[in-house]
Amino acid sequence: MSSAVWAAVEPAEESSEKDRPLRDDIRRLGRLLGDTVRAQEGEAVYHLVEIIRRTSIRFHRDADEGARHELETILGELSPDVAVQIVRAFSYFSHLANIAEDVHHTRRNRAHEIAGSAPRRGTVADAFARAADARLPASQLRDFFAGALISPVLTAHPTEVRRKSTLNREMEIAELLDRAERIRATPREAQAQDAQLRRAILTLWQxxxxxxxxxxxxxxxxxxxxxxxxxxxxEVPRLLCAVEDKLAALDGGETAELPSFLRIGSWIGGDRDGNPFVTADILGKTVEMHRERAMRFYREQTAALAAELSLAGRLVTVSDGVKALMATSPDQSMILREEPYRLALSVVTTRLDRTAAALRGEAGPIPDGLGPYPSAAAFKADLDLIARSLEAHGSRVLAHGRLRQLRRAAGCFGFHLAAVDLRQNSEVHARTVAELFEAVAPGTAYETLEEEARIALLTEELATARPLASPFVAYSEETRDELAIFAAAARAHAALGEAVIPNCIISKAEGVSDMLEAALLLKEAGLVRRGAAALNIVPLFETIEDLRACGPVMDRLFEIPAYRALVDSRGGVQEVMLGYSDSNKDGGFVTSGWELYKAEIGLVEVFRRHGVTLRLFHGRGGSVGRGGGPSFDAILAQPGGAVNGQIRVTEQGEIISSKYSNPEVGRRNLEILVSATLEATLLQPGETVPRADFLGAMEALSQSAFAAYRGLVYETPGFEDYFWGSTVISEIATLNIGSRPASRKKTRAITALRAIPWVFSWAQCRLMLPAWYGFGTAVDAFLADRPGGMAELKAMYRDWPFFRTLLSNMDMVLSKSSLAVASRYAELVEDADLRTRIFSRITQEYETSVARLLEIMGQTRLLEGNALLDRSIRNRFPYLDPLNHVQIELLKAHRANQAAGTPRPDLDDKVLHGIQLTINGISAGLRNSG
Structure with a gap:
């Protein structure tokens, strides 16, 4: 059998000529992978992969019982070693298909630009075109960007399964495909490219x-x-420059520099909620690593700039400012004196080196008077001076090259690189504050106080200048750790400024006291002083109950003068974080989405009444079950007034690599955030509340969906046993994919399980249950109560962005689900009666949800209106389903071995390794649903 079978693409994908290059790339990569497997593992493994692939296609397409039996027979006879090779083959094909898709997206974007097509949705160019159609003046756009803050925030969560080593090889493959696309190769060059691809795929395989x-x-x-x-x-500086240029083109003026409205945030190294490994020492090292990377980048770019600016002093006239800078250079050699910009940049380079040394605590004597830069702003000021001089003697084109990028980078990243957030659970803060009070006033019993009594005590303490903590008191380890991390944040502020750690986030925020406790702990470190805060205090409302209460909580909080003074000290801006993952796990996808939407409406009104600017921080995940889905649609679906130029969004776990490992894809995702924020702020209707009948209909749907979801997950006897038996949740905990434990407590209770592995587990068994369960029941109940209800739902889909986005996301996850595959996972549940009872309910709800979704959306099949995603899924199912089937057989072997009286550790290590590989491959195949 030739390697052509490895390069097969299903006939259904042959519909579009413009996608032919994608099919060619997939075939090419599949052929090379097949050749690699055959050469490395032998003909038998090579042919076995193809047999499994074809049998899996039959089972997926027809739910063929004969195919099921064949799969069970073939896979049941695999040795652990062979199973691992089979899994690796299918996993790598999923990864290679992803690479081909990303390259094709770039190819299509370039083709549209070359053809002079209208700007594509989600681009900054399209947003500006829409602003022009709406006759928005350039001054209004400038005002928007002057006050905007758009921030993707990287988080480390236990679903990131990509290694940097494999990611680097994949990037190499993407670069080779992209290069082949852009350059017409000679036969010899094409042969060399093929050889490079072979080497890269072989390296990846090994x-x-x-x-x-x-x-x-x-x-x-x-x-x-x-x-x-x-x-x-x-890409961040490049995008900022592009926006500046577009604004300049609009009003025909000079390119005016905008504030750095696009900023990258991070939780990595500062998020200690449920992660005991994040300590004050870790926070300090995180800040240090970020700082060192920023300084190295500036040093590299400054040196490259000096190499480029070889302008001779006798040919150009430099400004007095540059002359003054040149005069301070310790190197006054005749060669450099003839090249003024190189001489000036030698000063910048020297000061950068001394800044880096000083920040490391290595500062030595300064004999020449060139001390370290006191701030990144001072560094940028020198670069600005050089840029103005270049422009003054007609070298604007030089000023707008590397120098402009470097100036923008200095403004975006400072010396700190990333804005690190602190995050901790409110219960930990409460225990810490209680211990501090008990030490100074025994019998306070803070944790037993009612909410109003807590508020009174905390407010009184915030008004005093004295610290609560004493170096002479022996506190518990938890309290010592909490005080230490705030002290570490204060040291970081002293060294690098407030931008290094701008936010303190309180998880599981439920009441006013949760916010005041954080303020009090910040006061202990000197980060709250004299009614002013050095960083934002941000509540995270996570559960359904908390989302319902967040408006009244913030209303009460703003009425407290001591807290309002802190808000005013932060420019009158209060950030509120909304948790998608936990609310989804708590109440299901429909209710979570609706309660988040209502919470935003309530917050907009509360903040408007108090004259406070609202900035929402959306704790969205990669998968739809964690609030994921297309960012552009999600931002535009926000209620009026909820965006207002200010938005932060988490980029969680496994989704970061797919969005930001490729610079062109990364640029596209950054553009999406910027353009969507602009449109949602300036081009969306200003009404805070949609039509009353829509609100009422959605409330009815939510109530029914909530009851259905809670009825299954939390009220069905034995459901926990079904979940742990039919998913890979136990095995996920063995993966070395994150520092954070999968559960907050050592228990099988779903309430204690983190929301992220909860969703991840359902995705692995191809049910995606948290992202759709309850919808079908809710629609049926709605139709039973309302004659003409279907027409009303269709109107909601047509006219309401929130409802349209909700259904669009369900369309995506339902299309990636597979009852046929899921039925095999259900068989892992030993209790046959439990298995039948629960899986039959899931099956019925799935079928009802699909039917009602299609009817409302006016489709005959899933993804009928999303050809791009439909093509993507069709490309990957033949290679995704086999991973599920192998995973099931390995789970059987692993659990049987574990249950044996004398389990074999050697066998179990191999089987568990195979399971872990399938988790990786399935996640890659599902992409943003994994």
Whole structure:
């Protein structure tokens, strides 16, 4: 059998000529992977992969019982070693298909630009075109960007399964495909390209997909930093410059510099909610690593700039400012004196080196008077001086090259690189504050006080200048750790300014006292002083109950003068974070989405009444079950007044690499955030509340969906046993994919399980249950109560962006679900009666949800209106489903071995490794639903 079978693409994908290059790339990569497997593992493994692929297609397409039996027979006879090779083959094909898709997206974007097509939705160019159609003046757009803050925030969560080593090889493959697309190769060059691809795929095959040791927090910090190298350090400044140029073109004026409205944030190294490995020492090291990367980048760019600016003093006239800078250079050699800009940049380079040394605590004597820069602003001021001089003697084109990028980078990243958030659970803050009070006033019993009594005590303490903590009191380890991390934040502020750690986030925020406790702990570190705060205090409302209460909580909080003074000290801006993952786990997808939407409406009104600017921080995940889905549509679906030029969004776990490892894809995702924020602020209707009948209909749907979801997950006897038996949740905990534990407590209770592995587990078994369950029941109940209800739902889909986005996301996850595959996972549940009872309910709800969704959306099949995603899924199912089938057989072997009286550790290690590989491959195949 030839390697052509490995390069097969299903006939259904042959519909579009413009996608032919994608099909060619997939075939090419599949052929090369097939050749690699055959050469490395032998003909038998090579042919076995193809047999499994074809049998899996039959089972997926027809739910063929004969195919099911064949799969069980073939896979049941695999040795662990062969199973691992089978899994690796299908996993790598998923990764290679992803690469081909990303390259094709770039190819299509370039084709549209070359053809002079209208700007594509989600681009800044399209947003500006829409602003022009709406006759918005350039001054209004400038005002928007002057006050905007748009911030994607990287988080480390236990679903990131990509290793940096494999990611680097994949980037190499993407670069080779992209290069082949852009340059017409000679036969010899094409042969060389093919050889390079073969080498890259062979290296990938011989590189371990999984880590053998568990990640530390500092490993996660290192991984997070890689995205600055891949994308952020180059693309964020480039995008800011592009926006400036578009504004200049609109009003025909000079290119005026905008504030750095696009800023990258991070939780990695500062998020200690449920992660005991994040300590004050770790926070300090995180800040240090970020700082060192920023300084190295500036040093590299400054040196490259000096190499470029070889302008001779006898040919150009430099400004007095540059002359003054030149005069301070310790190097007054005749060569440099003839090249003024190189001489000036030697000063900048010297001061950068001394700044880096000073920040490391290595500052020595300064004999020449060139001390370290006191701030990144001072560094940028020198660069600005050089830029103005270049422009003054007609070298604007030089000033707008590398120098402009470097100036923008200095404004965006400072000396701190990333804005690190602190995050901790409110219960930890409460225990810490209680211990501090008890030490100074025994019998206070803070934790037993009612909410109003707590508020009174905390407000009184905030008004005093004295500290609560004493170096002479022996506190518990938890309290010592909490005080230490705030002290570490204060040291970071002293060294690098407030931008280094701008936010203190309180998880599980439920009441006013949660906010005041955080303020009090910040006061202990000197970060709240004399009625002013050095960073934002941000509540995170996570559960359904908390979302319903967030408006009244913030209303009460703003009425407290001591807290309002802190808000005013932050420019009158209060950030509120909304949790998508936990609210989804708590109440299901429909109710979570609706309660988040209502919470935003309530917050907009409360903030308007108090004259406070609202900035929402959306704790969205990669998968739809965690609030994921297309960012552009999600931002535009916000209620009026909820965006207002200010938005922060988490980029969680496994989604970061798919968005930001490729610079062009990364630029596109950054553009989406900017353009959507602009449109939602300036081009959306200003009404805060949509039509009353829509609100009432959505409330009815939510109530029914909530009851259905809670009825299954929390009220069905034995459901926890079904979940742990039919998913890979136990095995996910063995993966070395994050520093954070999968559960907050050592229990099987779903309430204690983190929302992220909860959703991840359902995705692995191809049910995606948290992202749709309850919808079908809710629609049926709605139709039963309302004659003409279907027409009303269709009107909501047509006219209400929130409802349209909700259904669009369900359309995506339902299309990636597979009852046929899921039925095999259900068989892992040993209790046959429990298995039948629960899976039959899930099946019925799935079928009802699909039917009602299609009817409302006016489709005959899932993804009928999304050809791009439909094509993507069709490309990957033949290689995704087999991973599920192998995973099931390995789970059987693993659990049987564990249950044996004398389990074999050697066998179990191999089987567990195979399971872990399938988790990686399935996640890659599902992409943003994994």
């Amino acid at each position: 590189t371990a997909l999984l880590r053998r040791i568990k990640l530390t927090v500092m490993d996660e910090v290192t991984n997070g930093l890689s995205y600055y190298d891949y994308t952020f350090l180059e």
